[in-house]
Amino acid sequence: MRTKEKIRLATALFGALTVQSSLYANESNDRFVLVGYGDVKYENTDVANTSAFSARFVPIFLFSLNDKMHVEAELEVGLNEDGETETELEYADIHYFLNDNTTITAGKFLLPFGQFSANWHPSWINRSIWTPGIYGAHGSSQAMDPMLPILSDVGVAAQQVYQVGSAKVFFDVFMTNGPRSEAEHDEEEVVEDDHDIAFARLFSPTTTLDPDVDEDEHGEAFPEVEFEATSSDNNSNKAFGGRIAVAFLPSIEIGTSYYQGAYDEGGQLDIRANGIDINLISTHAILRGEYIRTETDAFVERDHEDVIDSFSRNGWFLQGTFFVGHLFEELGSTEIVIEHAQTKKVEEAERWMVGINYWLDPRSVIKVGYEDTDVADGPDDKRFAVQFSYGF
Amino acid sequence: MKHQSTINIFVLFTSLFASLHVHSSEPLSGAELINNNCARCHNSRPIQEFSMSEWKVIMPHMREKAHLTGTEVQAILKFMEIASTPVQAPKVLASVNNTVEPREVLTRYGCQGCHQVQGAGGTLGPSLDNIISEKGIAFFERKVKEPQFNNSASAMPKMPITDEEIAALVVFLSPQ
Numbered sequence: 423m424r425t426k427e428k429i430r431l432a433t434a435l436f437g438a439l440t441v442q443s444s445l446y447a448n449e450s451n452d453r454f455v456l457v458g459y460g461d462v463k464y465e466n467t468d469v470a471n472t473s474a475f476s477a478r479f480v481p482i483f484l485f486s487l488n489d490k491m492h493v494e495a496e497l498e499v500g501l502n503e504d505g506e507t508e509t510e511l512e513y514a515d516i517h518y519f520l521n522d523n524t525t526i527t528a529g530k531f532l533l534p535f536g537q538f539s540a541n542w543h544p545s546w547i548n549r550s551i552w553t554p555g556i557y558g559a560h561g562s563s564q565a566m567d568p569m570l571p572i573l574s575d576v577g578v579a580a581q582q583v584y585q586v587g588s589a590k591v592f593f594d595v596f597m598t599n600g601p602r603s604e605a606e607h608d609e610e611e612v613v614e615d616d617h618d619i620a621f622a623r624l625f626s627p628t629t630t631l632d633p634d635v636d637e638d639e640h641g642e643a644f645p646e647v648e649f650e651a652t653s654s655d656n657n658s659n660k661a662f663g664g665r666i667a668v669a670f671l672p673s674i675e676i677g678t679s680y681y682q683g684a685y686d687e688g689g690q691l692d693i694r695a696n697g698i699d700i701n702l703i704s705t706h707a708i709l710r711g712e713y714i715r716t717e718t719d720a721f722v723e724r725d726h727e728d729v730i731d732s733f734s735r736n737g738w739f740l741q742g743t744f745f746v747g748h749l750f751e752e753l754g755s756t757e758i759v760i761e762h763a764q765t766k767k768v769e770e771a772e773r774w775m776v777g778i779n780y781w782l783d784p785r786s787v788i789k790v791g792y793e794d795t796d797v798a799d800g801p802d803d804k805r806f807a808v809q810f811s812y813g814f
Numbered sequence: 815m816k817h818q819s820t821i822n823i824f825v826l827f828t829s830l831f832a833s834l835h836v837h838s839s840e841p842l843s844g845a846e847l848i849n850n851n852c853a854r855c856h857n858s859r860p861i862q863e864f865s866m867s868e869w870k871v872i873m874p875h876m877r878e879k880a881h882l883t884g885t886e887v888q889a890i891l892k893f894m895e896i897a898s899t900p901v902q903a904p905k906v907l908a909s910v911n912n913t914v915e916p917r918e919v920l921t922r923y924g925c926q927g928c929h930q931v932q933g934a935g936g937t938l939g940p941s942l943d944n945i946i947s948e949k950g951i952a953f954f955e956r957k958v959k960e961p962q963f964n965n966s967a968s969a970m971p972k973m974p975i976t977d978e979e980i981a982a983l984v985v986f987l988s989p990q
Binding site: 484519522673675704 | 837851856857864868871878879881883885942962966968
């Protein structure tokens with residue numbers, strides 16, 4: 423979607439919801455609520471030798487049509503490097519509560535693959551300043567080549583919740599438009615040398631890399647797949663998948679996810695992803711992590727014939743948050759965050775992140791962080807940032 | 815082969831979806847549900863941050879995010895209603911000898927949703943068993959009246975609790 427179209431859409435949505443809000447403002451049982459989050463960040467990056475302030479505002483519009491139906495929409499409004507306002511529709515969907523434990527969702531929704539996209543990505547919830555490397559940068563920039571840079575997509579989903587003894591079991595299934603080949607983009611840009619590649623990744627996540635550079639261990643070109651959600655599909659095959667999770671609340675939640683979608687026009691080439699996620703919560707610490715393995719099909723030449731072969735990648739992150747204020751009262755609401763992430767096989771990289779968070783209240787936090795990414799075939803990336811994030 | 819495995823996974827999903835035998839356990843209180851679910855992703859938000867009519871719009875959003883059932887959402891809203899009732903809330907019924915019954919105070923305000931008392935209760939907040947002996951009466955009284963005074967990120971709600979009810983809790987939680 424072009425910037426102007428996005429702005430038009432955002433303006434229309436803002437206007438419509440503001441009118442709705444004023445219509446219902448005087449009623450005792452409000453049906454509309456504006457919540458959301460935002461952040462301001464100062465970031466110094468070593469590889470690009472830049473330092474800059476940035477800001478985002480992410481309103482979430484909630485509207486209860488009735489006891490059975492609920493509408494939600496999230497917009498991300500930010501400034502790009504050229505000073506233009508960028509607006510992105512993160513999600514806009516309607517939930518239909520079929521019965522006590524079943525919810526049907528339709529529209530553009532956060533994909534229930536793992537936990538980061540669906541639940542942990544807002545900056546006042548994510549304990550780190552940065553997105554875990556395996557998920558991409560979500561509009562920002564990062565040095566790791568993501569495993570599954572997908573936040574939301576357009577389609578339908580169903581959710582089921584069960585209480586089984588002392589455990590809760592969650593089922594989510596979804597069907598969406600899915601991915602497409604990056605090569606189909608008209609605006610693609612091919613870059614050649616290592617420095618350009620790193621720089622392009624940092625500032626233009628949709629840049630197509632020279633196939634000779636982006637290879638697996640056998641020297642085969644790794645296909646580039648575009649995941650940004652659109653209201654169209656380049657083939658008749660829909661992406662689908664889901665997540666099963668078991669939770670022993672309030673301490674443990676473990677889930678496994680699956681995603682599959684055809685990305686070429688002929689619908690012959692798939693990307694498949696399996697994930698495992700874990701969330702451990704205790705009085706003094708939180709441990710969050712995800713492992714993702716992907717297989718991406720591509721045509722390769724074997725004995726002068728094009729055959730379909732699959733390229734495998736895997737990656738993971740583990741993030742620990744320690745409430746040091748619980749142990750040393752004088753530190754109040756201070757937390758220490760440590761994160762490690764790796765991607766393997768194609769585009770190998772390894773990252774360490776350390777950070778200190780100080781909560782001003784339960785929804786406002788100042789984060790200070792340092793991140794060091796070791797990229798196997800390219801320049802390493804070191805960055806320092808301070809972020810003030812708030813939920814409202 | 816690839817498509818067969820995909821179909822198998824999808825069948826597994828849908829069959830589990832449709833045929834799982836459900837065992838229901840004792841329903842949890844609203845306070846316990848807040849303790850169990852909010853902190854899975856974020857700090858619990860103070861109940862007073864939004865009005866009850868706003869919570870009634872926010873909770874269906876959280877129902878899908880946190881995989882809550884409709885019954886659980888109603889239990890949470892019921893607890894929020896109690897916790898956000900203005901100070902003129904009715905006092906806990908006094909027992910025959912005209913003293914406030916501390917266990918009824920704990921139940922009414924859902925304290926054990928987040929705190930353990932004599933081995934029973936949640937873990938979001940610290941155990942209350944040694945709170946008086948370790949922190950003192952003044953700390954306890956102030957914490958109940960101003961929950962964020964010592965920790966700005968504390969999720970503890972400010973309850974419409976009376977001085978008599980606090981006094982009853984102090985006696986109950988003090989070392990015998």
